[in-house]
Amino acid sequence: MFKNLQLRQKFTILLTIILVMGLSISGLVLSSVLTQNAKREVTSTALMLMETMISVREYTDSQITPELKEKLATSFAPQSVPAYSAREVFENLRKKGDYRDFFYKEATLNPTNIRDKADAFETTIVDKFKSQPKVKEISDFRSLPGGDIFYVARPLSVSKETCLQCHSTPDVAPKSMLTRYGTANGFNWKLNEIIGAQIVFVPASKVIQKAHQSxxxxxxxxxxxxxxxxxxxxxxxxxxxxxxxxxxxxxxxxxxxxxxxxxxxxxxxxxxxxxxxxxxxxxxxxxxxxxxxxxxxxxxxxxxxx
Structure with a gap:
């Protein structure tokens, strides 16, 4: 049949075949490249959010907690806890359209607030940071029953001695904190010890959608x-x-x-x-x-x- 076609028709068919093959091959390569670019873009946003939460923690520790020191002697104020402030600020940030798909957690092995308790998967991330101190960032996909999610994690360590005022031993912790959370969790931390991980989650569909759009x-x-x-x-x-x-x-x-x-x-x-x-x-x-x-x-x- 091909030999009965005119020259122009043969060239058109040949070029169309080249087009289809070229798009197929380049599509696979392009999809991989754009997925990596989308991951880098989401990672960059996640890291920016983490830095913002670090700033919130430092602000809380340096300015809010000292102002509430006298009050803490009689009643516990969760707003004085840097982790609590960071979580609340992030939840307010999620009300903005650009960040509603992002989730933030300070996954801790031995937290005072059980809300921050690391699950089995998050524990493996923290353990990796503890066993490999040179690793400063981990990002990958995590499979969940509701769908895959993309996460970015950084180690969370006890960087200031002020943290030990509440997390060294129960006998030096504020009485009001013990009344609220008890003495079973959140103690025996050490300076510069990695006690958890900052993790930002985002649905994998958001990453894939960015790649597909591009x-x-x-x-x-x-x-x-x-x-x-x-x-x-x-x-x-x-x-x-x-x-x-x-x-x-x-x-x-x-x-x-x-x-x-x-x-x-x-x-x-x-x-x-x-x-x-x-x-x-x-x-x-x-x-x-x-x-x-x-x-x-x-x-x-x-x-x-x-």
Whole structure:
């Protein structure tokens, strides 16, 4: 079937096959690249949010807690706990449209507030930070029954001695805190010890959606470029190859039927032009041969002696 098609149709099919194969291969590569870019973009946002929460913790520890010191002697105020302040600020931030899909947790192995207790998966992250102090950041996907999520984690350590005022031993902790949370959890921390991890979660669909949106846009642009290329190639092929070949074919057919008054036009110096020149030389040779054939034979007269 392919051999019965016209030259322009063959080129169109060939270019279309190249387009499909090119889009398929580039689509796979592009999807991987854009997914990595989306992960980096989400990671960058998550790290910015973590730095913001660190600032909130430091503000709470340096300015809020000292102001509530006298009150803490008689009644416990959770607003004085840096982890509590960070969590509450983040929840307020999530009310903004850009961050509603982000979730924040200070997953701690031995927290005062059970809300911050690390689950089995988060515990493995904390243990990795503890066993590999040089690892400062972990990001990957986590599978959950409700769907995959993407997470970014950083180690959380006891960086200030003021933290030990509440988390060293129960006998030095504020009585009001013991009344609220008891003495079973949140103690025996040590300075510079990694006690948990800052983790920001975001649904994996958000990462994949970002990648797909970028991939779709680029694919449409590439497809448009290929379509325009196929159109331009067809126009060029029709003008520079198909039409000249049709003219040469038509003239050759007329010459084959004995019409020697037609001429092969030399419109270019490329292969098509060389073909026209070859046909022109062939026509001249054929014309000369036909003239010789049409020439009447000469008469030879022998003289007789007398």
């Amino acid at each position: 991939s779709l846009g680029i694919t449409l642009i590439v497809s448009l470029i290929f379509f325009v290329t196929i159109l331009l190639v067809n126009i060029f092929l029709n003008r520079e190859v198909v039409r000249p070949l049709k003219r040469i074919t038509r003239v050759a057919e007329e010459v084959s039927t004995g019409h020697m008054d037609v001429e092969f036009e030399e419109l270019s110096n490329d292969e098509i032009g060389n073909l026209a020149k070859a046909f022109k030389r062939m026509k001249l040779s054929l014309d000369m041969a036909m003239r010789r054939l049409k020439r009447p034979p000469g008469n030879t007269h022998e003289g007789t002696g007398g």
